[in-house]
Amino acid sequence: MAEAEEIKTREGAKQSLREVTALLQKQRLIEELVHKQQMPRHELVESLVHKQNLAKLRNKLDELHPADVAHILEALPLGERLSVWDLVKAERDGEILLEVSDAVRETLIEHMDSEELLAAAETLDTDEIADLAPDLPRDVIQELLLSLDVHKRARLQSALSYPEDTVGALMDFDMVTIRSDVTLEVALRYLRRLGELPDQTDKLFVVDREEGALVGVLPLKRLLIHDPEVHVAAVMADDPVTLHPGDQAAQAAQAFERYDLVSAPVVDEGDRLIGRVTVDAVLDFIREESDTDLLNLAGLREEEDLFSTVWKSAKNRWMWLAVNLCTAFIASRVIDLFEGTIAKLVALAALMPIIAGIGGNSGNQTTTLIIRALALGQINVGNARQLVTKEVGISLLNGVVWGSAVGLFAYALYQQVSLGLVMASAMLLNLLVAAIMGILIPLGMHKLGRDPALGSSVLLTATTDSMGFFIFLGLAKIFLT
């Protein structure tokens, strides 16, 4: 894999995107000329300009880090993306496929045949193949499994068997192991003989000879500063942070954040070393997880290629729009119950969205804080009651403050004291509903073992809308008409 040190700065990457775009634009101009028949086709094909241009583009791409090529591919519309993809050297296809986003990867894989895919996958490590696997056609995976040796095939099959959000899915197999009964001198010589260390190697894993059990880790730091004469056993850390393949990836990420790890060993139930997790995989996981939260909160099912077709994008967005439509229908039926009341006092129709809207916003604040605290493991039986007290307290305070504000506003507009009072009380009550539901919904989802970030906000808004309309119009019916 290309070394990071080859690229000077991130500015360089931006510069590259500009250069590639410029070269592509030239190419497009030439093709437009041909299309408009202003230049005979054969002349173009022979044209020196055209060839030079392509060669320049290809050279530029060859120089770039796979992550930068991936970035360029993501920022290009589909047609140009595929032209650039064709120019990339076949042996780099695999590592670039790993770097692009899921949505863009799909578009690239769609345009490759089985042979190309097989060739690309064969340049990768087994854990990397496992990352690509969900997007590969079944027949390619079958052929891949056949092409691997027994050892690698077993690894790939086990890597494929771990669910997406577990440590098993983050794990790679690039670990360097040593025994505890050798001296550091021997370890140093062993490393020189290896001739290469995997990326992100900050420690060697010390395993016992017979069982393959992990007995400790030897940070490179310690290997470097201690006397070469001492034994590994004397300087290794014998109680390291270890992970299990079935652990939640989010928990592993927390361990990396808390203990500032660069890599951590993964062991099975018998304490046998089976792989490692590195900080770059954790970084990608954290980024993806927070992206997913953001997308879900906005009602998007998954990440979207910026240039995917209208049809495909629309389908991605429909699920949550449909859910929202249902909740909006329910709220609409609640309003309909009070048709008579509104007919008598049309001002109610203009004021009711205020009650519902502020309730929704305030409840969302509560829900967000609870979701975050749940994710950080800060909520337990001992402190749940205090949380409820606090949130209810805030909603009462807000109810008095904002309730008075909207009450005065309503009075000022319609010169009706009773309308102002109804408005103020409805606001207070709906903020109370918002606080209580804002806690109960995410806690309930969590208790049911579901991700509270997914759908909590929609459920909450549905409640505060319907209840807001119901409380406001109900009070109005009793006191105003």
Next chain:
Amino acid sequence: MAEAEEIKTREGAKQSLREVTALLQKQRLIEELVHKQQMPRHELVESLVHKQNLAKLRNKLDELHPADVAHILEALPLGERLSVWDLVKAERDGEILLEVSDAVRETLIEHMDSEELLAAAETLDTDEIADLAPDLPRDVIQELLLSLDVHKRARLQSALSYPEDTVGALMDFDMVTIRSDVTLEVALRYLRRLGELPDQTDKLFVVDREEGALVGVLPLKRLLIHDPEVHVAAVMADDPVTLHPGDQAAQAAQAFERYDLVSAPVVDEGDRLIGRVTVDAVLDFIREESDTDLLNLAGLREEEDLFSTVWKSAKNRWMWLAVNLCTAFIASRVIDLFEGTIAKLVALAALMPIIAGIGGNSGNQTTTLIIRALALGQINVGNARQLVTKEVGISLLNGVVWGSAVGLFAYALYQQVSLGLVMASAMLLNLLVAAIMGILIPLGMHKLGRDPALGSSVLLTATTDSMGFFIFLGLAKIFLT
């Protein structure tokens, strides 16, 4: 600093939280007994149980990694948090203050006097002091500056001068430098003499003797695998990824993610090495940044201590609630314009929130995708037009699909073809407004140099609400009454 390897697993951290909570509960019971006068005070103070309990708690805390103590402090209500804080050894205060969240740090610092704060800060590195500085009283910072030697004082002052979201603020000064004209053997001996390497050291920085300019980096990997006889210059990477203190932290984070870095040198305009950024600082930055996005989207100004007072929490939430109240008032005035129309056909009042709601949701989907693409640097002049075409296309498709659905719904309920048609057209038009504003608002914010994640959603919903009511009621006025 305590080594990560001391903690076996994350399960261990959870276990600790449970143990500390149990010990605290015992403590609370004892204190309640005293409070209820069921046990004379002096007996308690003498009580062996009480003393043993405290000693157990203190021992437990001493064993824990600072990050785990921080986690426990964050999950405890204020009173118990301060009891535990008092039990923590004074020399560990500094590193624990670094680990807790901003909101919790504030509560701890409030209860420490200047001397304690000064003592805590003096156990830290200059870059760590700079991280704490925003929360420290001015007089403590002044005293700290006086207590440092000239070199460290200059460093602290420069670290304090960098704005929060720049590389300068992420930077630390724990770098190991060597010269390029020595052999690896000499480098190895030098490291052994140092006796300790900073955490997250994956490379040595190669600087020239006179200028202090960075001429390359020597990854430990290369140091370990190459023949000790060769010179550093022969095996170093001479074109590494370098950062500048004024660079955006987000850009540095992207470089770490793309090139899988563990550490990167920071240089000034003269290419002189002034510090380094490590992946653990980047990890914290990414986590904080995505938390901030989440909080801002929910209308929270900043992170909130789970157990802060009602008054303090309410103030944190008011800014966005106030903004929302203003936009809700505007929407309310739009509805008021059509009072006559609603009076004639009250069904309109029940149907109008559907148009506004779906418009808001759909527009938020667009805005979220644009904000994300902007953050990833995927939007440029070349592809903006294609994006608009795509989003407008989706909104037209959605308009036809969902417009028909709500149109049929309205027809089914009220048996009025014209009402169904008005409903369908209003939906189509509002989805179009949502798509266009969903692109324009974040792009406009970005052009003005503001963070598009902050407030885009509020602005968008304000537009789709007001426009939704206006379009629907306007069409109704023309065609239905």
